[in-house]
Amino acid sequence: MSESLFEQIGGEAAVDAAVDIFYRKVLSDHTINRFFDNVNMETQAAKQKAFLTMAFGGPNNYTGTDMRQAHAKFVKMGLDDNHFDAVAGHLVSTLQELKVQQDLIDQVGVIAESTRNDILGR
Amino acid sequence: MAEHKIQLDDQHISCQPDESILNALLREKVDISYGCQQGVCQSCMMRSLDSPPPSESQNGLTDQLKEQNYFLACLCYPQQTMRIGRRDHTDFITHGTVSTKKNLNSETILLTLDIDDPLNYYAGQFVNLQREDGLIRSYSIANNSIHSKQLTFHIRRLPGGQFSEWAHQELKLGDRIALSEPQGLCYYQADNLEQPLLLIGTGSGLAPLAGIISEALHQGHTGDISLYHGSRDETGLYWVEEMQELTNKHTNFHYTPCISKGEPPRHIAAGRANDVAFKALTDLKGYRIYLCGHPDMVNSSKRQAFMNGASLSDIYADAFHVVSNSSE
Secondary structure (H helix, E strand, O other): OOOOHHHHHOHHHHHHHHHHHHHHHHHHOOOOHHHHOOOOHHHHHHHHHHHHHHHOOOOOOOOHHHHHHHHHHHHHOOOOHHHHHHHHHHHHHHHHHOOOOHHHHHHHHHHHHOOHHHHOOO | OOOEEEEEOOEEEEEOOOOOHHHHHHHOOOOOOOOOOOOOOOOOEEEEOOOOOOHHHHOOOOHHHHHOOEEEHHHOOOOOOEEEEEOOOOOEEEEEEEEEEEEEEOOEEEEEEEEOOOOOOOOOOEEEEEOOOOOEEEEEOOOOOOOOOEEEEEEEOOOOOHHHHHHHHOOOOOOEEEEEOOEOOOOOOOOOOOOOEEEEEEHHHHHHHHHHHHHHHHOOOOOOEEEEEEEOOHHHOOOHHHHHHHHHHOOOEEEEEEEOOOOOOOOOEEOOHHHHHHHHOOOOOOOEEEEEOOHHHHHHHHHHHHHOOOOHHHEEEOHHHHHHHHHO
């Protein structure tokens, strides 16, 4: 039986390794960090972890509706494709930093891309 | 799976097979906070009071929360009868007698309680103190965990603060106060004696940090321990000499008192404690961080510590402590 994407990337340990690097990149990016002002860092970290688990092909219960509801207020604040691309870029560079194989990174990119319209409320 | 009884306060609810505790509570119209219902938002966190909860209901919680039997109601499918509490649930478990009361500075007193039963706690945790008429406030334990029958507290007098005004003016030696079980996740664990520690506190936020430092030194912590204690002006600081003495005894302990207003004397730094700390320690990779005091300071410092390289799981701050201080 072939290993799932989540197992190939390294499972929960990989998520734990990625969450700090990824979230730090997001918060350092002045084009998007206004969306993360005034948030509780602990809750936010738990959400980032859930997102990465999903993007890595791991177990998750996310539905398109959840994604829409969770991001609706940011769409009102002006969340658009540029912001989405920036976050997706940080996801890719996080995985590159962790020396994940390119073909696996590409698969993560496809999963992340599949959430674009829900996140942007289209 | 079978049906299991759940007890919350005085209410008994039966949880059906394949039904989460959250759904059972909602079905019975119990007023409870919740959000995503899939273990992500952690809004429905509760605490098991009589037994460890099923491990899958603790997914995503920190080790400290797991250790204290917190769980997510939306992920919890009971495997036995459970007694549960809301996340801020505490029981009053013992009493203490006031044995010392003295001034630390013009606005803060040091209170020592000799307690009836030894209390099992980690340095840095807090307890609820309850006056005879039922008035309750949370205060951090300011000593290490070796003196488990004698607890000290730093009580800052806040204008209009019912409890603190009473403690300052009326409370006297020999008076009795009820104590809750210890709470809070901002505490010292001797799991990595070489890890550098950064502690930032404002005002009476020094109390839990002093307990943590004393505990760490007692446990033989060898990593650097850097304390930044801040206040608006010099009169708001205390234990300056004691802390300076401690730096003479322990070469790995570093202490920087800070004042944010006016020109400080030579041994005190100018600026807010968190600003002074993050300017001096720009690379916090591998550090464990403890933050206590004003909520604005705590929140902005969490972010700054993270941006300076600290891992999220190594940033400890106690929101309860902050709320209790600011609401008094």
